[in-house]
């Protein structure tokens with residue numbers, strides 16, 4: 222069984238982002254980039270499935286510029302078998318990303334497609350579900366546990382009120398939540414080995430898709446700042462302030 | 472213009488986030504309708520009758536909608552949309568809406584706008600990016616706008632109406648590619664995290680699940696909901712759905728009390744629209760104090776009992 226794992230290169234989650242002075246976006250020059258943390262969890266899950274013998278091949282896909290190749294490479298170092306880099310210099314919106322992935326799904330015919338539930342840059346939380354609709358496949362989003370049960374997967378999902386378990390037919394799309402697993406660190410020998418693994422490059426233009434953006438970004442701003450607060454000495458003072466100043470307690 | 476709000480419910484009541492979604496919709500246009508997928512329980516019908524501001528309420532009835540599987544709802548909803556008269560389709564930005572709406576968006580071949588915080592006009596919206604560390608103002612060029620709404624940014628609409636609910640019996644058949652197995656829902660008498668006026672959250676500093684009892688006493692006195700940081704959830708102190716932050720729940724209560732929480736950007740992302748933030752932490756350098764209105768440096772094991780007693 223083959224898995225396709227989709228990974229996105231994003232600003233590292235530890236970086237404090239800065240909005241550009243001209244308000245067109247956020248500063249990405251000289252900023253540390255990493256694999257989207259949710260996608261790392263996706264890679265880890267695939268590698269675990271391979272270790273359990275459920276999968277025999279893991280294809281790591283990324284869409285982006287040449288440097289997204291590095292992100293694929295880190296997926297290969299974690300245990301992916303080969304990579305596909307769909308090259309584009311444009312920032313694609315989720316719908317277009319889903320369309321491009323659907324072309325790779327047609328070509329590769331994976332039984333399972335795993336990706337993060339959201340990318341921590343634009344926080345859209347759309348691509349997996351859109352891909353599912355485009356490919357007419359079932360989805361199991363926000364997964365915190367995935368188990369093979371006969372010919373189907375049983376997936377526990379994190380929902381607002383607790384957990385939901387569903388059973389999905391293969392092929393299917395799984396999007397990962399934080400508690401699905403803890404991604405491993407790639408070992409040095411595996412990083413070396415990953416350098417030998419193949420990454421196929423495909424130009425996004427070769428799919429003949431219309432990938433025009435639908436959303437026009439007017440401006441990107443800093444969020445409204447909170448006024449600086451004060452320190453209180455003890456519980457009495459705190460309760461006093463909450464009653465008389467903030468008026469949130471009566 | 473015509474707006475359709477997809478209702479989220481728990482088979483008993485329409486969820487508060489749906490009421491906030493209706494308010495967001497009303498900022499776009501007053502010609503607004505609500506659509507419910509349910510097995511037709513009388514509770515839902517009676518609750519929907521009361522919701523103010525709606526021009527029409529339709530309920531698509533089928534056994535299968537007892538569990539709200541995205542594939543099943545998508546099938547019925549895409550059929551319903553065939554009339555093509557809606558210009559905006561809205562749902563709350565909850566796990567329900569996030570799971571469902573991108574499928575509808577892809578079906579219509581439009582680019583969804585996730586988690587809007589503000590409506591500027593019928594095609595211009597604001598939404599958070601980078602965990603709310605930046606706000607993006609954007610304009611949609613699509614014919615139909617598919618939108619999820621951040622509930623905490625809009626007041627819930629009132630429930631003072633007497634709507635008629637048009638029930639359509641659905642005779643659709645479903646392919647069973649996805650079957651519901653079970654729910655494990657946290658039972659609690661406390662208010663929902665995202666709707667509570669006061670929220671008190673514990674972090675890794677709580678040390679274990681038992682110590683959350685120290686928060687419970689205070690929450691009882693204040694009628695507050697209890698939340699947690701990711702570290703507290705990951706350590707197994709409390710259930711997953713208590714997590715507040717970028718990847719947990721976004722809250723915006725009148726008062727948020729953070730106890731033993733350091734104030735990582737991912738946690739702040741979920742609380743910074745709160746009116747007042749109180750931080751209790753033994754480390755005076757903790758970043759949470761940069762975001763709090765009232766900071767108290769102290770050991771939570773001393774502060775919490777004193778707080779409970781003095782309230």
Ligand SMILES: Cc1cc2nc3c(=O)[nH]c(=O)nc-3n(C[C@H](O)[C@H](O)[C@H](O)COP(=O)(O)OP(=O)(O)OC[C@H]3O[C@@H](n4cnc5c(N)ncnc54)[C@H](O)[C@@H]3O)c2cc1C
Nearest residue numbers: 674675676700701702716717718719731732733738753771
């Ligand atoms: C992709 C991604 C998404 C994330 N999403 C979220 C999210 O949604 N929500 C979230 O919360 N985190 C999230 N995180 C994790 C986040 O980065 C932090 O790791 C987490 O918030 C830390 O939790 P904490 O503040 O409880 O723990 P810590 O950072 O360990 O802080 C514990 C605090 O308790 C204080 N303390 C200890 N003992 C006492 C005592 N006796 N009295 C008083 N104070 C005490 C300490 O001084 C310290 O400040 C995410 C991370 C990633 C990578």
